[in-house]
Amino acid sequence: MGPREFSVPADHNAEFIGELGFEPAFSVTIKHDPAVVIGGPKGERIYRKVTGGTVKGKINGTFYPDGTGEYSLGRSDGVIDINAHLLMRDENGEWIYLYNTGYLRPDGYYRVTSWVDADVRGKHGWVLGLFFIGSGKLAADGRSTTIDFYEVT
Template identity: 30%
Template sequence: MTAADCTLEHVFDIEVLFGADRHIFGPLPGGGSQGYTPAIGGTISGPRLSGRVVPHSGADYALVRDDGTIELSAHYMLEADDGTSIYIQNRGYLVRAAAGNTQPSYFRLTPYFRVPEGPHDWLSRTVIVGGGERRTDPDRSLFRYYALV
């Protein structure tokens, strides 16, 4: 194995619950529309991080492009089981599936973290990638994250 070789290590999963207060407006200059969906809570579980999504601490600010691709930009706060506050910014793409399919055909993202020095500061110096899945009843997204090692 060389320094350029990479592998993925599962680090944690997040379930983000969304509220009913959604807003979409547009069309925007240049096309598309802007969306806003508040995060009302959720959970974090996994081998390297456990905790919760802090209720009402942020939202998904999605750009819905004319080609059906959604550019994700979500910001919210996490709280580890030990009380550490963690800021997450999720950036990525969700591509809508063909009509009749409830799951997107592509839902991938790259999160960035801000975290104080301590047991979770590895988040602020590790490349992490993830995949998402949409669910309803209740309205939520499930994310699985992997560290690039």
């Protein structure tokens, strides 16, 4: 069975292919403790405990420090596989969950794909089912990360 047998030619027509765009959504500055590095069989596990931070844009609020953080993997090629679980709270007290996965290269190139979860009955239900990408930068002192997020449209 070849790869063409899994495809239906009709689904490749122009009317089935939407335009791809990016719309600014929000920017975050995540404050965290310096990394704790633990050696393991797959590389170095990197943990950064979130201590606070801010969210600005279509969502405005702060990061909740307890129970959230980065649980990444430092690979032998110098790339860090990002894995971060974060809780935000908007200015009205509504909770929002942010999951980031991506990578940080040794040259500073930092990209994540992100999923955002919020209460369907709340102000931020608009994030549900959307896909976000982010471009970030780890601060030189290792105590914060800034990421600009874009909604994929």
